Amino acid sequence: MKTSNVVLGIVGGLAAGAVLGILFAPDKGSNTRKKIAKKGSDLKDNLKDGLNDLMSNVENKYKDLSSKVSETIDKSAENLEKINSELKR
Structure with a gap:
């Protein structure tokens, strides 16, 4: 399940x-309005946290992927250098 779907589900459930x-x-109307304002503020805070x-x-996933791509490029460059040196022999 995607994280965005989970966050959206939580926010929808809270609302x-x-x-x-x-x-x-x-x-009373004044109390209800205060409750609505408080719930809106809580919802905003929860959404912000989510x-x-x-x-x-x-x-974090971008950093992991970026490092894996960098490692793969480095290994590929090393392999190409090995192949190139073997071909020169």
């Missing part, structure tokens, strides 16, 4: 839970 919680727990985790994961 649905917040809406249902507000709808099924009636309160995106930071996703970006960190992508960055």
